Amino acid sequence: MNQIHELPSLLTRFLRLVCPDSLFEEIEGDLIQRYNKDLRTKNKARASIGLWWNVLFYLRPGILFRNRIRSLISLHLLLNYYKTTSRILMRNKLFSFINISGLTIGITSAFLLFLSIWQDFTYDNFHTDADRIYTAYNRTVIDGEISAWDNTPRILAPSIREQYPSVEKSVSFASYQSPFLFKVNSTHIINEAGVFTEPDFLEIFSFPQLQGASKKALDDPASIILTESFAKKLFRDQPALGESVTISSSGYDFEFNVTAILKDLPENSQFSFDYLLPFSFLENLEGRDENWKNNSVRTFVKLREGVAPEDVNVQLASIVQEHTRDARDPEIFLYPFLRTHLHGQFENGVESGGRIVIVRMLILLGIFLLGLAAINFINLSTARAAKRSKEIGIRKVNGARRSALIAQFLTESHILTSIAFLLSILLVYLLLPLYNQLTAKNLEIPITSGWFWLAAFGITTILGLLAGFYPALALSTFKPSVIFREQVSVRGSVLRKGLVIFQFGIAVTMIFSAVVVQKQIRFVQNRNSGYDKELLIYHNLPESLNRSFEAYRHELKSMGLASSVSASASAITDQWSNTYNIEWTGKDPEDRVIFQRFVIDDQMVETAGFNITSGRNLDFASYPSDSNAILVNQAAVAEMGMDDPLGESVKDGDREWTIVGVVEDFVTRSPFEKMQPMILYPGSDWNSIVHIRLAPNQDISAQMEQVEEIFEKYAPEYPFDYRFTDVDYARKFSGIKKTEMIARLAGFIVILIACLGLYGLTLYIVQNRLKEVSIRRIFGGSVGSIMKLLGWKSVNPIIWAIILFSPYAWFSMKWWLQSFEYRTTLQVWELLIAAGILLVISILTVGYQIWNTSASNPAEVLRNE
Template sequence: MFKNYLKIAWRNLLRNKSFSVLNIVGLSIGLAVTTLIVIWVNFEIGMDQFHENKNRIYQVYNQHPVNGEIWTWNSTPKIMGPIIQEDYPEVESAVRLQEDSEFLFAQGDVRINGNGIITDPDFLKMFSFPLLEGSIETVLEDVNSVVITESFAKKMFGNVPAVGKIVKVDNTDSFTISGVLKDLPSSTAFEFDFLMPWAFLKQRGWDDKNWSNNSIATFVMLKKETNHAAFIKRIEGLRKVYDKDSPEMVTYLYPFTRSWLYSNFENGKEIGGRIDVIRMFGIIASIILIIACINFMNLSTARSEKRAKEVGVRKVVGARRLALVSQFLGESIFISFIAAVFALIFVIIGLPHFGALVEKPLSLDLTNVGFWISAFGVICFTGLLAGSYPALFLSGFKPSSVLKGTFIKSNAAVTPRKVLVVLQFSAAIILITSSMIVAQQLKKVQDRQTGYSKNNLVYTSIEGDVEKNYALIKEELLASGAATSITRTSSPITEGWSNTWGFEWQGKNEENKIIIQRFVADEDVSETLGVEIVEGRDLDLDMYPTDSTAVLINESAAALMNFDEPIGQIVKDNGIDWHIVGVAKDFVLESPFQKIDPMVIEGAKAWFNIIHIKLNTANSTSESLAKVESVFRKYNPEYPFEYEFVDQEYAQKFNDEKRTGQLVSLFTLLTIFISCLGLFGLASYMAENRIKEIGIRKVLGASVTSITTLLSKDFLKLVLIAIVLAVPISWYFMNNWLEDFAYRIKISWWIFVLAGVVALAIALITVSYQAIKAAIVNPIKSLRTE
């Protein structure tokens, strides 16, 4: 019987080639898109899930009431890890991570900058990063030992074994390579070239016991027999014992397994994070697959009359309805299988491009048995879902009616096919409006005035001999004509590395705990960075030596501090009395999607990490950079000269939203395309159902235009209904999305009008083909049709 069903299915495919192609194309696109999104979702869900002890690992967070809300953050004091391990027997180990630690590694003529982590010896016992060389028990025990990754070892030593080799770090300390790690998998959020022992940080004097300095990450691993819920409750009061200055601060343990997907907190509660994007595209994948299945239903039932007599004959000769349902479902699964083959080809071709779009190293393991089992299940599910309604519809024909050619075709106002088309176009319109709103929001933020000049501005880190030779470097760069101005800062102009609510000023409300950004610059802030001084003057150490303790405040800080005359006022920070010499126009330091925080720009008494260089536009960029590099190599020969363009770094702030917009636009186009296939199917059904009516109307003098209008208006009504349904839904979801941004657009009515017009135009073009085709048929031929 199965063989017979297969033969019938194959014959029907060949007999109705155009119908078969439309079905297979729609299903294959739906399956391919769903597969791509599922691969991406699985990659995100699988981040750091390979660690053997993952369910016993927690990251230490802080929670503190601030201005009526509970703030949650994951940076902790350096002293916290050892205290936890010492005071709580439930803890098997606690490790601290000083991440993004950059050092120059030198061995012979090889000099490479590496980015790594300074951590405690138990790091490799807590996290499952396998060693290729070295012992997990001892690799981080010695103060001058270092563990490097396999790829970093090859850069340093080629194919020569690395363990035991001596390297110079920052031209000061000698380290012995104690272990080589297998390169980190793509499924981890950790990024490092090396691991250094915490004892080295202590040796350098960077370890402190200040409970107010929340600057590192701390992880704890509980013993196997520990009651997690009870321990999490018990540790909440840790800071009350040790941190007398913050008695209200709560120590909060957050499961390591959730940290990648759920990173956002609001008023002390987890509210989501990356999981929101994953859910959104998971829903989109489901919608696209369902729309593809709806197409199959519409296209199958559109051909119902051509198979009506087949059903009637089979019933007359004794076929039961169950057998007919089985046959039609079998045909549907067979078509789903063919579509899956094409979908797999599309996935293999498209996966590298999709991976590049989402910026993830996605892969498909065709040797994985689980994949093929899942694929088989999806094929059967899709076939059953897509074929269920056509099977029940076709098998329900009465043989007496269909053999006489008098079976009744539904002319009801509401039919399943019409409902399905409305749902299809509702989904398409929601995606159209969503992509338009995302594009509008992105354009608004990209057009936002940054408050500083991004063009021809580069920055480089202060390392090696740069600090002691800074005056000579600056003088020579200006004299060479490569740069027009230079300034040192605490961080790049595109990033905020320090903030606090601890600033004090006269008249400050003690309950005020508003975060103020702490930025540091020595002089020439206005000239180099293009920041506008709206009151007072810029920092100038040459003319005003006391400017080492001078500050600029931005407009938001001036409004917060509420001075009648800010110039000359004192602001206290880190035990220093800073005097205000100027007010700078607000500029975007961190996210352009959020409001600008109050900011204090401290003078040279603070610290510097970065040099900003304004390139001379009289030269080509490459020529200026070559001169800059030669000067840095002259005064800092042991370090490679590395730099970043400020405009490029700023542009990266839009990557996530730009990627979201591109993905939504891509899936919108695919949804529209698949929906049009469904509409095409319903139009085909309509034309077939009303062929004699069209013939009679033409005999009575109806024009092609009037017949086309008659046949098209019903479909346009369906699209109008879809618009009515889609508008409030899309407004609700997109308004919720925009609430994440302080700097945002207002959703305009014209976006919904334009989306509706686009949907109507697409529907009209799709339906008109079938309508015109039916309208121009010779009426004699139409009236002869049975």
């Protein structure tokens, strides 16, 4: 006789939870029969897979909810459920408060996160035909790795228009490195937030228009388009459309006519500008650049309908090489414009993440916060099951079906989540201004959007189902005969312990994250910047001031306002020029290395406080030949492999330069990156910034007033707009400080939600053993011994959470640190600090409740019992 194999115990328990009582034996018998048949014809693994598949087959709504629909949707029953729920909430105010508070905190936090996430996912989707818009990218081998970037030659856009009929439109898009002075009557404003582009730019992109025919607004070379806010700055309350604007640059004035006014750009846009100027004006300023090796603009392309970008990429790939006759030059490819914001990061020449990584982490964090709040509800509901056993027994004796009980508990869950959701809307409304300030965003609650309310209702319903599903199944299984003999056994203690472990595991991860992020910030802030940031300011160098720069410098120093003054092509904190066209003796012809360019005068080293490690500074007075001399940084020396670089020749394009000095590496862009090779060139034609080393031990306010007076003497038409270098340097940390803020807030919220749940569970444990505690007190038990006895049960899951989740926390933060080239290292003691903080908070939460109960009068407790 063949042996009959029973179903696995886990599967049997699962079936008892989800199957109607009347169908359980029938379904179980069918499954046993099929399982044994499969065991005779297949191996055990395949038979087990088939068994689970058959279980899923039986979980169809038509079986699970057979003969239940009417009872589930009865209006009378629903009203009764709502009435009963209201009474239960009022009768158990503390537990109701804990549940609603946890859900409210979780929903509010997730809501704020999802508003940010929604903005990220809607970037640039307001453009018509955005799915046909692409950005041109370069791709080539540099420093032994494949690099991709979106700066392209100026000649690329017109060449694409002429050569490829599959392209509907293509335009160049460029910013100018020097700010313009805008003059309208008596209003003078310096602005550098503008761009040059071609007329078809507004045919490709559809920005919200306020006045004028924007699509044709750049056809005239003397036209300018303003945004609404910039137009108000220039013209105040006067109409701007059709009026003239004077722009001063390089000592010349240019007249432009305002042909259109755009609404201020949406925050969910890749573009940020105050005005648009014709590209022809840039060519008037700098000359027409047809060099295929100069990458200085972005190129946007709109394909014709039905054209596959893959086909165009095949055609475009070698366009640069065809014109330069150099196979080492980059290939061109088109990248979808809509993917740029979230996915526009490349590694080894291919798409490799980007902001989408952060967005996914925020989504996961939001789901965690909602899940943690739901866990509190599940734990407290199942833990308090015994308190409601008689209610369940009476309902069953009076004929209540299990489906009706499930519906009742789900209704209770939905009411709680609905209350929490309404409170969350109010909290989000109140907290949104602060959240916007902290995140530098301008988010709004889309109250008028039907999709918003539909999504809100869906999330609330799903959260209510998730929070109430398991408690509903667990509570509805109680049998009346067991209940009235007072032999109720509350199932789910293992699940509750597991959920608490999960909650506090996330908590220890968040605390450790906050510790590591703060350590990384301090580590980079303590990095040697390579120059002295204190008392160093910079301002623009207008043409009128440039002509009298030596007199300006002399007056500042002679008045005792400055110890050193210098001119350069860019601010020390914002390098924008680079090249991979550097040649030196011994260089591999196949190597492409990017060098930063920094054009300076011979006073810059002293003004900035650079440290010359070998050789000398530039000195035009003592060495007239220094017009062909350069300084290099230590990273450049290492890249070129020179033991003694002094006197060595370096070729940049067609011009040869001689190295006369080496400066210590200094930070110019992100302090989180490794030092880049840099060449410091002598020059004056490109200088547009003045750096001033203020004299020490003076009143800064009075000092700056005197500097401004001298500036206005040489450039009366220009506003004096200056910046402190140390403030600019500090701004480089704004992004990671937002990450730190999010980590801290998330950690605080996770701990708060978890401790609310822990407090509720501890309260349940204490109330459940109140009689035992009182008897122990009467027989001489101390408060300390009782706290130890009851506290261990509550603290034990937290210790397990620390043990189980510490490796996850460690490797998560190690992975995060890999995104920085300059980074700190992890230490075990930091993880111990995170664990210690969590333990202390948990012990205080548990200890307060147990001490409060243990210290009560045992006689009073037993009398009430």
